[in-house]
């Protein structure tokens with residue numbers, strides 16, 4: 001167990017609303033479905049009659065390429081279903097949409113923490129005051145550009161590199177990074193883009209990687225189990241694990257060696273804590289992954305990463321990895337390659 005937490009006051013929000021803004025990305029982030037150049041930020045704000053405020057950030061990206069959720073769909077389901085239900089204190093009964101649901105849960109929890117005059121790391125029981133920072137690097141456009149980008153991140157002090165791969169952008173770029181930094185912990189993330197028999201997986205297995213994340217499609221747990229047996233490189237699951245129940249299935253099949261835990265993907269912090277407890281009981285090393293989060297979402301991710309059971313460095317970069325100006329006090333990389341675990345502080349919209 002990650003521990004019993006002190007009870008918080010029940011708070012009925014006087015106002016619960018969607019807040020939208022955009023932040024330009026300092027570096028475009030290329031994925032298999034397209035390139036993100038602007039973060040379309042989707043927030044939920046909860047307020048009470050006394051002027052307390054709570055904020056939650058929705059992790060959904062501009063395109064439905066990571067999971068089926070995307071920012072405009074999440075916006076619609078929030079306005080039409082999730083926020084009216086939460087305002088009335090009743091279950092929404094909505095299937096799916098875990099990232100939208102997570103934003104509502106986060107805003108309501110944040111409001112309760114504000115009323116109780118406490119903060120998330122303290123309430124959760126964080127056991128670390130800093131967490132190791134890692135960074136993810138998108139696909140393409142060229143091996144030289146990739147090496148230059150990795151060099152910048154290494155110089156900035158990041159302790160772990162995660163390279164996005166897909167068929168056609170895999171062995172050559174990954175081999176080049178391994179050759180340039182033989183001792184740097186490097187993992188790769190395929191976002192489900194391979195099939196179990198692909199030769200590239202065997203070639204990647206020989207490159208001394210810390211893990212291969214989500215090599216096969218999210219619903220192919222059986223295939224992932226076969227791959228986990230065949231590869232020497234640990235298999236990490238991301239998109240496949242959406243709940244404690246899917247984690248149970250993955251554990252029973254032997255489909256994972258590591259787990260990337262994202263509150264957004266599993267429907268919020270309560271679910272993330274349950275998943276973390278189960279992974280910890282099973283002895284599966286866990287790290288916390290991010291979703292191009294502003295300081296609002298990062299505050300939740302960093303607090304979660306400070307709990308017992310999170311044992312691997314995650315992709316939790318400093319604010320300036322993506323944004324010239326964050327919505328909160330920026331998260332800065334400390335000289336030892338970590339991020340501080342601290343309360344989020346005020347939210348300021350551009």
Ligand code: MG
Pocket residue numbers: 189191213214238239260289
């Ligand atoms: Mg991933």
